[in-house]
Each structure stands twice: as structure tokens, then as C-alpha cells.
Amino acid sequence: QVRLVESGGGLVQAEDSLRLTCVASGRRASNYDMAWYRQAPGKEREIVASIRFSFRGDIISYTDSVKGRFTSSRDSAKHTMYLQMSRLKPEGTAIYYCNVVVPDPGRTIYWSQGTQVTVSA
Numbered sequence: 457q458v459r460l461v462e463s464g465g466g467l468v469q470a471e472d473s474l475r476l477t478c479v480a481s482g483r484r485a486s487n488y489d490m491a492w493y494r495q496a497p498g499k500e501r502e503i504v505a506s507i508r509f510s511f512r513g514d515i516i517s518y519t520d521s522v523k524g525r526f527t528s529s530r531d532s533a534k535h536t537m538y539l540q541m542s543r544l545k546p547e548g549t550a551i552y553y554c555n556v557v558v559p560d561p562g563r564t565i566y567w568s569q570g571t572q573v574t575v576s577a
Contacts, residue, residue: 465571
């Protein structure tokens with residue numbers, strides 16, 4: 457069982473920055489794949505960034521629309537994942553979620569409660 461608690465959302469203006477935090481408790485989430493998703497009003501949930509665990513170091517990927525503006529990272533000691541968002545755009549308005557994929561005993565995906573990010577023009 458993993459519990460994810462997310463924070464850091466809010467109302468900002470276009471071109472502002474915001475940092476989301478996702479704290480994991482329970483199993484050692486830093487050894488598993490984690491990701492950030494967002495869901496805008498009337499749209500499907502989409503992936504924003506993913507962190508894949510590797511013994512050689514995390515492999516981080518981004519969706520094209522946020523490349524160069526968003527940075528995802530995690531601090532294993534603090535069981536925390538971050539999403540640093542810069543140069544935010546109004547189309548980035550959405551509820552942002554973090555998740556973790558626990559592979560055993562069966563593949564289980566845990567989600568955070570979500571946090572609202574609103575970007576005004």
C-alpha cells in the first residue's frame with residue numbers, strides 16, 4: 457500500500473512558475489516508476505512527465521508540450537517527487553496528479569488526490 461499526498465497547486469499568471477510536491481508513504485516509492493498527469497476540464501487525463509526507476513539512475517521523460525519548461529525529479533531520502541513548472545501557459549490549467557506503479561504482488565497504480573493548477577492569461 458502506498459499513499460501519495462500532493463501539494464503546491466494554486467492560481468498563477470501566465471509565464472509564472474509553480475512547484476508541485478508529491479510525498480509517498482508506505483512502500484519505498486522511489487524504487488518504482490512514478491509519473492505526473494493532468495486533467496483539464498472536459499478532457500481526458502494525460503501524462504505530463506514520468507520517472508522510470510533504473511539502477512543506473514532515473515530515466516525522466518516529458519510530453520512534448522512541456523519539454524523545456526517542466527522539470528521532474530525525486531528525492532529518495534524524502535520519499536518525494538517534484539514537478540517544477542516554469543513559463544506556465546493558460547492551457548496548463550488542470551488538476552495535476554502524481555502516481556506510482558507498484559509491480560508486486562500484482563501491478564497496482566496508486567494516485568494522489570490531485571491539486572488544482574490555474575493559469576490566468
